[in-house]
Amino acid sequence: MNDKIISLICGIIFGIGLVISGMTNPEKVIGFLSITHNWDASLIFVMGGAIITAGPFFYFLKNKELSALGDKINLPIKQNIDKKLIIGSSLFGIGWGLVGLCPGPAISALATFDPITLVFLISMAAGVLVKKNTIK
Amino acid sequence: MNNFTPFSALLGGVIIGLSVVFYFYMTGRLAGISGIFENAITKASQRLSNLAFLLGLVIGPLIYFNFIASSAPVAFNITHSYLLIIPGGFLVGFGTRLGGGCTSGHGICGIGRLSTSSIIATGIFVAIGMLTVAVLQQFGIYL
Numbered sequence: 636m637n638d639k640i641i642s643l644i645c646g647i648i649f650g651i652g653l654v655i656s657g658m659t660n661p662e663k664v665i666g667f668l669s670i671t672h673n674w675d676a677s678l679i680f681v682m683g684g685a686i687i688t689a690g691p692f693f694y695f696l697k698n699k700e701l702s703a704l705g706d707k708i709n710l711p712i713k714q715n716i717d718k719k720l721i722i723g724s725s726l727f728g729i730g731w732g733l734v735g736l737c738p739g740p741a742i743s744a745l746a747t748f749d750p751i752t753l754v755f756l757i758s759m760a761a762g763v764l765v766k767k768n769t770i771k
Numbered sequence: 772m773n774n775f776t777p778f779s780a781l782l783g784g785v786i787i788g789l790s791v792v793f794y795f796y797m798t799g800r801l802a803g804i805s806g807i808f809e810n811a812i813t814k815a816s817q818r819l820s821n822l823a824f825l826l827g828l829v830i831g832p833l834i835y836f837n838f839i840a841s842s843a844p845v846a847f848n849i850t851h852s853y854l855l856i857i858p859g860g861f862l863v864g865f866g867t868r869l870g871g872g873c874t875s876g877h878g879i880c881g882i883g884r885l886s887t888s889s890i891i892a893t894g895i896f897v898a899i900g901m902l903t904v905a906v907l908q909q910f911g912i913y914l
Contacts, residue, residue: 640823651831654836656779656780681784685791690884703797711871725895727867728898732903737867745829746833751856762862763867
């Protein structure tokens with residue numbers, strides 16, 4: 636029960652942060668990716684702000700074994716820099732550049748009630764499922 | 772440089788960072804949204820928690836629109852071309868799961884933990900995203 640409420644609260648805070656940052660507006664993200672044309676560097680401040688805030692906590696919590704709710708902490712094992720990482724991140728980059736939405740803002744964008752966001756999310760779910768069922 | 776908004780960007784980023792930290796401290800899990808999304812649609816375990824997080828991502832902006840920024844409309848401009856939306860969505864879903872993370876998982880949690888692979892992944896998707904936009908601009912899209 637607790638876990639669900641905490642997840643909901645964290646999602647709400649994350650979503651508010653996304654809107655304030657401007658990341659939920661695809662035009663803003665495209666402006667950041669448009670390095671040769673009226674470049675808008677704001678997104679660096681979004682990622683920078685989040686990393687500077689979270690980084691020190693991760694450092695101090697890195698040896699913790701149990702979360703506050705008592706669950707075992709399992710951080711991702713060291714990921715290899717392999718073909719999957721490089722090709723996957725490249726394909727993600729293409730999709731991100733085509734529309735200006737990454738997964739978090741894509742979900743938050745449902746709050747605009749623009750039906751096109753649902754088309755994007757269904758396509759994204761299809762991509763996740765195809766990957767899951769074709770590559771282990 | 773048009774539309775540069777460093778202060779709201781930084782404030783939003785700090786709030787996102789606080790959410791990531793609180794989520795990790797309480798649950799022991801990293802707030803990588805593409806992973807949460809995958810687990811919500813494919814894994815039975817913790818499905819409700821993952822769905823709760825995603826629901827929060829939608830409720831957060833609604834709270835902001837209705838109670839915090841009611842006077843100023845929040846900009847939302849997206850392409851309505853299915854030729855961009857459908858392949859774009861598919862590649863974001865497929866690519867983030869193949870590469871093991873997205874802007875939050877690699878870009879914030881991964882770099883926040885000084886993970887070399889996340890730093891490389893983030894460099895790649897930002898660079899390829901920039902290249903993609905530059906190519907689209909050659910065809911008169913997103914000028």
